Amino acid sequence: MSAEEFKKQGNEAFIAKDFEKAIELFTKGIEASESPNHVLFSNRSACYSSIKKFNEALQDASECVKINPGWSKGYNRVGAAQLGLGHLEEAEKSYQKALELDSSNKAAQAGLNQVLQTQQARQQQSAPDLGFGQMFNDPNMIEKLKNNPKTAELMKDPQLVAKVLQFRSNPSAMSQEILKDPRMMTIMAALLGIDLSMGGEDAAEGTPKEAPKEAPKDANEAPRAASEASKKEEKVEEEPQPMEVDETAQETDSRAEADKEKAQGNAYYKARKFDEAIEHYDKAWQLHKDITYLNNRSAAEYEKGDYEVAIKTLTEAVDQGRELRADYTIIAKSFARIGNAYHKLGELKKATEFYQKSLTEHRTPDILTKLRNCEKELKKRDQEAYVDPAKAEEARLQGKELFTKGDWPGAVEAYGEMIKRAPEDARGYSNRAAALSKLMSFPDAIKDCDLAISKDPTFVRAYIRKASAQIAVKEFAAAIETLNEARTKDAEVNNGANTREIDQLFVKASQQRFKSDDPNETPEQTYARAMKDPEVAAIMQDPVMQSILSQAQQNPAALQEHMKNPDVFNKIQTLIAAGIIRSR
Structure with a gap:
């Protein structure tokens, strides 16, 4: 068999936890390899570590990183073997090396954490108790x-x-x-038995202190002489001392009982029996103060639609969590759920506020997304509330008056108000584009025209204004394309009412596009310059256009017939503007 087949079988044995067999198969794979294979040494090292043969594991792991020093997982094996041998400092360095090579190496991070925990445990075991042991055993x-x-x-x-x-x-x-x-x-x-208040402000400065009396050996036992006297005078029967309660055990028991109630609550929650779930979450909270139980109760209240009750529960969870020093991630969850409840109630500003509080405690992608969506929804709602057609018309008339007076900035502001009041009216964007063009702000004018066209694709005036702005910024090819669209829309909705204005702009764009700075330019030079334009070059290379131009040389009347086709017409116009075709 090949080394790859031995490796495959070895992996299967490893998964089945038959480590001895896996070692045998990986060994055969190593022997069958034409060149040293770092993966096989790594796998065999893992097997040795699994059966506590850490010396052999370290030898294989060292060979693995020797073969491939840049492979992060090899250092995982080295670190695991060193940890098994108790060489904590070396293991720490190996895991750190693995993380240097691959910061996302989770196994290396887990191994490093285990090393650090082991080191800390050793330090605690070796540290002296400073005489506290006897004291705490009382x-x-x-x-x-x-x-x-x-x-x-x-x-x-x-x-x-x-x-x-x-x-x-x-x-x-x-x-x-x-x-x-x-x-x-x-x-x-x-x-x-130390009084921390001694030597404070109440002690008179310079006053000699009374020598303390020698304390009895047992602070709870009176001096023997006094005890003897009291026994003679009065025989008092001692009350039995109550047995000391193991409060840690008691707390553990209450937590266990609370978790049982929580589990029952979860079962009812999944069954959508929310009242029963709330009852069990309440019992859990009474047994043990963990705000997770309150968070769960709020989830059931939320599903019932009792959003205000859920908010009240979650507010209590936050307050109690602060007192109990609960984990910040749990408090973050409480804030997030308050945000969810306010969102359901339609109080978007409140929802935004509590999403932000949640992110302050603990930043998570899902809550950040909820915040962003809530902010967008709030903005959209505010915009919709601002819509007013009557006030939009007032702003339009004001903008028209200011435009006529030559107050272009005022006109831009007025048309902007019109857009806010009537965001679906294409005229506001087109009119503002006209005012922006007067201010030489052509890119912004083009954007406004595009918005106008998106609101009303049949609004021819927006196409014309867009083409004018494109010509101003020397985007001649784009202007010609816009004018062609304008011509089509004008024919559809206005019976060609704007044809003359469109044609004038078309000629202007075409002439400026191919305008030469040399008045003595020869036809050959004109042809060479025109062919540098990508559109002209494409037209001249088109087989259909080549045939049409060939026919036109023999029969000029045939060209007129072909120009009835709009696509051919546009291409012929481009060639005329470029100087390729000359009129006589």
Whole structure:
């Protein structure tokens, strides 16, 4: 078999997780290859890594990148083998090299993340706990913090309580957390019995401090002598101390129960039983404060058509999310759904506002698209609300008056107002084009004429004004084409009423197109210059036109007969204007 066939079979064995067989097949493929094949070494390296033979995996991976140093995936294999061997720094460099070669290499990014997580875990394990371990193992720790007036309020935050309990398993993390969360400093001071307010403004300057009395070994136990006396005077029966609740476990249980309610809500939502879904999402929210449950409830309210209720729910989600320090992507989703609800209510400005808030939290392509579409819809609605035929007519008459007086800028502004008031009326664009031409703004005039023609393809005056502007900017061939269209439309709708004006412009465009600066130019020179024009060259190379011109040389009357064909007429006119055909 060929190396390619061995590779194919090896891949099948790898997919089936028969790694030993895959190694055997890839080895045969390597042996059968006419030249070193980096892919086969890469594949065999992956097999070795899968069965924890990382030394062999590293050898094959190194051979792979040696054969093809520019192949990003080869460095994935090197990094995986080095990670398996515990060589974290080398693995980090290998994955970084892979990303340098291909920034979209997801496997390299995942491998690099795993390396960094492993490095961080090692650092945490090796870090000293600074004596915090014994402190956090106190079974009455949470109760003490709740009874301490300096920390009692803090202990009302279940997330903070859970965080404190987590330090039992990793006391060294406390030193880092103090820098991130100032509340931890207060908790630490309370546990150590330090009064952070000492030496403050209330302490009299220069007043000697009373030496502190030696604290008993157990802060909860009274001095022995006092205890003995109290026992003689009065025998008090101690109340049993309540068993400390594992608040982390309690929170985990409530989250699990909440997720069950959420799952039931999702099932009802898919079945389009929205009232039942809302009921279960409510229960989930009561069990555990996660604004995802509120977002889900709003989705059911939205589908019911209760858009205002959905907005109220989502507003609560945002407010609660801020307090709970929820992930910004979830808050972004809440804002986006508020935007959706306002859009359904037709309040486009509000919808735009909340889409923008969502993008401020987290920028996503779909919400950006919704924002752009909403802005376009809002603009279109505003434009439609501005339409008023009566006021459009007032603006047209004002523009006509200003045009007659020679106030071209004023006329442009007035016709612009006419267009806003009546955007489907072709006259506004055509009239503004006439005023723009007076201001020598011919490109803008051409654009306005095109808009007029798109609104009314039979509006001949727009074609004529467009051709005039094209002649002004020396686009003679384009002007002739526009005039031909004008002639056709004029014949259809006006019985040729504008033929004379169209013909005059046609002659002007044709003459200026082929005008020579040399009054003594010979016929041969005229012919050579004309043939440089692409249209003239195409006409002269057309077999039909060659036959017609040949007949005309022998019988000039035959040319008149052929010119009854509009297409032939236009071509003959072009040749006459170019000086190829001369009248006697």
